[in-house]
Amino acid sequence: MILFPSFSWALLISGILCLYAALAPIINEINKRMNSWEKGTISATLAFFILYYLNYQSNILINEVFSVDPKHFPFTRIVSAFIVASPLLFLISFITLIIIFIMLFMKSNSNKKNTFFLLCAAFAALTTFLFSTPLINNGKNIIKSVASIVDFNSKSICTNVKNNVGVIFLNDRYDLILTDNVNNKKHSYEVKTCQLSN
Numbered sequence: 001m002i003l004f005p006s007f008s009w010a011l012l013i014s015g016i017l018c019l020y021a022a023l024a025p026i027i028n029e030i031n032k033r034m035n036s037w038e039k040g041t042i043s044a045t046l047a048f049f050i051l052y053y054l055n056y057q058s059n060i061l062i063n064e065v066f067s068v069d070p071k072h073f074p075f076t077r078i079v080s081a082f083i084v085a086s087p088l089l090f091l092i093s094f095i096t097l098i099i100i101f102i103m104l105f106m107k108s109n110s111n112k113k114n115t116f117f118l119l120c121a122a123f124a125a126l127t128t129f130l131f132s133t134p135l136i137n138n139g140k141n142i143i144k145s146v147a148s149i150v151d152f153n154s155k156s157i158c159t160n161v162k163n164n165v166g167v168i169f170l171n172d173r174y175d176l177i178l179t180d181n182v183n184n185k186k187h188s189y190e191v192k193t194c195q196l197s198n
Contacts, residue, residue, distance in 0.1 A: 082135060083135045152180045166181075
């Protein structure tokens with residue numbers, strides 16, 4: 001049980017390092033061919049549209065799961081953004097793997113430097129492919145599990161809430177709450193009034 005999470009983290013970190021090794025020469029080559037204002041304009045425009053789309057879609061996804069304002073889930077929204085992007089990451093990584101393997105097997109005269117970058121890109125694409133698959137298939141359950149850990153409070157001042165029930169306060173008066181009751185690994189959510197002891 002301990003070995004599997006450790007292997008997953010090692011695989012993820014290795015994939016990120018390989019992605020950096022594969023993209024660094026490409027980005028450097030693009031930077032050489034573009035002026036500073038062009039790089040800044042294109043980077044800012046792409047970042048704006050990507051972040052706007054991910055934030056917009058992740059808010060919709062969180063609202064579908066919890067039926068409350070997504071602003072109450074600041075940490076879960078980060079995970080939901082990856083879940084929103086997972087179908088595109090899956091498709092890009094799959095196509096990239098096919099292209100890389102074709103290049104590796106068709107170019108017998110490629111030098112060792114090119115082979116190294118291709119292998120790094122292949123490993124990064126494979127890692128992205130493997131990690132995006134469960135995000136697509138089990139996205140909402142992942143959101144529920146993450147939210148129960150990072151956004152729901154494990155204890156509250158409400159006397160009408162059990163100790164093992166997660167709580168998020170929905171207003172500044174601390175009288176309206178969203179509860180997360182876990183039974184047999186299934187989450188059930190309820191908006192209720194917080195009752196305080198006199």
